[in-house]
Amino acid sequence: MTKKNDITALDEVAGNGLLSRRLLLRGGVAMAGAASTLVATQGASAEPLKEPEWSRYQGTTVEPMGRRSKNEKDTTRILTNPKGEPRTQHARTPHHLLNGQITPNHLHFTILHNGIPDIDPEQHKLVIHGMVKQPIVLSMDRLMRYPMVTRQTFIECGGNSAALFSNEPVQANLQSLHGLVSNAEWTGVPLSAVLDEVGIDPKAKWMLVEGADTAAITRSVPLKKALDDAILVLFQNGERLMAEQGYPVRLLLPGWEGNMNIKYVRRIKIVDQPALTYYEARNYSPLLPDAKAYRFFFVNEVKSFITHPSFGMKLNEPGYYEISGIAYSGAGRIERVQVTADGGKTWADAAVQGPTMHKAFTRFHIPWRWDGKPAVLSSRAVDDGGNIQPLRDDFVRERGVTQKPVTNPFGFPNQHYNSLTSWGINAKGEISHVYA
Amino acid sequence: MSMLEKISFAACVAVALSTSAMADDKNGLGTNVGLGQPITESDIKPWDITILPDGTNLPPGSGTAVVGAKLFLEKGCNACHGEGGTGGSNGAVITDIPLAGRGIEATKTIKNFWGSSTTVFDFIRRAMPWPAPRTLTDDEVYALTAFILEGNKLIPPGTVMDAKSLPQVKMPNKDGFIIKFPDRI
Incomplete structure (x- = not known):
């Protein structure tokens, strides 16, 4: 007799034991396990339960900043330059130790080309100029007063998973291979709202966005994207941006390669042509086998x-x-x-x-x-x-x-x-x- | 509130109202809130280091490879780019490696890959030398740019680099690119 939750041959939907996703809905997975691990379940019987030591005394005192369990101390990012030598630093997200969809702030991947700048938000300024009717400068205090939006989006380095261009498989864990992508809830001011204010010349097509970091990283971004869904981000998963994510303000270009999401934004210049800055002219122009290269790849594809x-x-x-x-x-x-x-x-x-x-x-x-x-x-x-x-x-x-x-x-x-x-x-x- | 305060408050309100009335309110949320403080281009100038491939915004000044070679040593560039710019931990800036025939692993160099000479000037001025970016004078940046371009045989010996000559330098791989998503631009 077949009960509602029993596994049947029909539930096997593809080769090597893949089962129907419908089992997740109707709670049939317990039976799926039982069907094949019956022997194990009947084997060693469990011991009688005892009151554990940690349940008998008052625990440690709550602190202003929450702390994760000490048992999870190995859930950390992998660093490529832990001593801060004069080259780029990468920190990769341990996706194999996480679950769900949001990357916790302290585990979000980051890449810094010249260290994390120590920016005073009271002094930081954002200027918008170039092919506009009226250039403006914004203090962070003023920027905070604009209407804000919140959305989830991933940020992925254009070089994430690059080792998989290898002709042979690469024996490295998920964090090493795919750790340069993370997903967070971002809150900030739609860039279109601020651009409305300066009056963009209709002949303009691009903007140059530049950071206040030591390397003054700059990228050319089509105005089409800027006016579509770009955000000047102030908050990351509900709290102010992490210092390494661009505090006090970063550009978010949902779905576009990480390097373009300029951190520590201090200047946006509206122009009529792309600048071919270092990162777009060299690193993020992927080579093809015939020595041609893609330019302005921008989108992180499915x-x-x-x-x-x-x-x-x-x-x-x-x-x-x-x-x-x-x-x-x-x-x-x-x-x-x-x-x-x-x-x-x-x-x-x-x-x-x-x-x-x-x-x-x-x-x-x-x-x-x-x-x-x-x-x-x-x-x-x-x-x-x-x-x-x-x-x-x-x-x-x-x-x-x-x-x-x-x-x-x-x-x-x-x-x-x-x-x-x-x-x-x-x-x-x-x-x-x-x-x- | 004193009378004076009342008057100035009223004046502020009037100014705010007239500003928002003038502005377009495209999304109907009143997001054109007018919080940006007007500033002139001349006040932005100290920050405006953006250079475009056609030479737009290149600063006055000039330099040659002879001066650049000296600066390359003095500023410690060789620490990361090797003696005479031909190697080092962060890559050669003067080298003659072909792009073709090496598949996707070919080394992208200034000579075999970069599409615009202005990128050389921009990146040196913006980000070099690594420990102290934006400390070089514009003449020094022109000189270092000339040193690199001449070393790569992209300009004849002794060519002076300035706002006029730099954007005219022909880069061999200028047409080696395919725009990936033209509809996104």
């Missing part, structure tokens, strides 16, 4: 990767697992995520966490019953503009791969990788990076 399970984790026994990951698109909202457990032979739809938001992280889940045999997991996302995350072969054909294997996962052999990430699971439950 992408996804599985966070659980992923490289470095181990499946200790066959049975039920949830496969979960992150999907996002700089061109819109995630509409669909498919997962494979057999290296792309068959695919099943994952459950997509709603409400989905434009240009923001979307978590996906799918139940899976691992039979203890080798498997290859991968995910593939589609956005509401019909953009599909490219399969590895298609991506490599257009964008190329390295001639030698990449040995440093923190290097940048190229920019803007958005193809698949595949995890190979062997019979021992160990996980490695593979190309499928």
Whole structure:
């Protein structure tokens, strides 16, 4: 007799044990586990419960700044330049140790080209000038008085996942490979509101945005984007911007490459042509195999990767697992995520966490019953503009791969990788990076 | 509130009202709130270091490679870019490596990749030398730019770099780019 929650053959929706996402809705996953781990459940019986030591005494005293459990001290970012030597510093988000969709502020990825400036918000000024009727200067105090908006969006470095341009798989964890993307709730003033005030010359097409950091980083941004959804951000997940994220004010260009989201903004110049500044003329112009290069790539295209399970984790026994990951698109909202457990032979739809938001992280889940045999997991996302995350072969054909294997996962052999990430699971439950 | 205070308060309100009445209120939220303080371009000048590829906003001044070579040593540029700019931990600024035939891993150099000579001037003035950016005079920036361009054989020996000559330097890879998303611009 089949009960409502029983797993049936019909619930297996793709090869190697991928189960219907509908099981998540009707609570059938407990049965999915029971079906295959019956022996384990009946094996060692649990001990009688005792009152634990920590429940008997008053705990430690609450402090002004909250503290996470000391047991979570290893949930930190990986640094590439911890001594602040005269070169760029990167800090990568540990997605394999996080869940949900928001990146906590102290774990948000960051890249600084010349350290974190110590800016006094009372003294900081933002000037807007160039092809305008009336140049203006704003104090932070004044900027704070404009009507504000709040939205979630990811920021991703144009070089995130760059190691996957390697011709051979790269044995590095998720944080090393995909740690240069994070997702937060940002609050600030729509740039269009401030630009309205200066009166832009109709012949203007671009703006040059510049930071007050030592490197005075500057990028050319089309006015089309500036007037569409750009925000002068003042708050990050509810609190004032982190110093390393651009305190007191940064530019947010939802969905566009991280480097353009200028931190410590002090000057916006309205112009009629792009400046070809260092970062757009060199770093963020990805080379193609024929020695041509893309210019003004800007958009971080539709992408996804599985966070659980992923490289470095181990499946200790066959049975039920949830496969979960992150999907996002700089061109819109995630509409669909498919997962494979057999290296792309068959695919099943994952459950997509709603409400989905434009240009923001979307978590996906799918139940899976691992039979203890080798498997290859991968995910593939589609956005509401019909953009599909490219399969590895298609991506490599257009964008190329390295001639030698990449040995440093923190290097940048190229920019803007958005193809698949595949995890190979062997019979021992160990996980490695593979190309499928 | 004294009479004087009342009068000045009323005057402020009147000014505020007339300002907002003049402004376009496109989104209907009254976001054109007029909080920006007017400032003149001449007061912005000390911050305005933006250079455009056609030479717009290049400052007065000039320099040659001979002077630039001396500065390259004096300012410690060789610490990161090697002796004579030909190597070092942060990359050579004078080098002759081809772009073609090396796939996506080809080293992008000033000579084989950069599309505009003005980028050289802009980046030196903006971000170099690393420990003390924006301490070079405009003449010094022109001289260092001339040193790099001449070393890369992009200008004939002895060419003076200034606001007129710099944007005319032909960069070999100027047309090597494909605009990825033209509709976004």
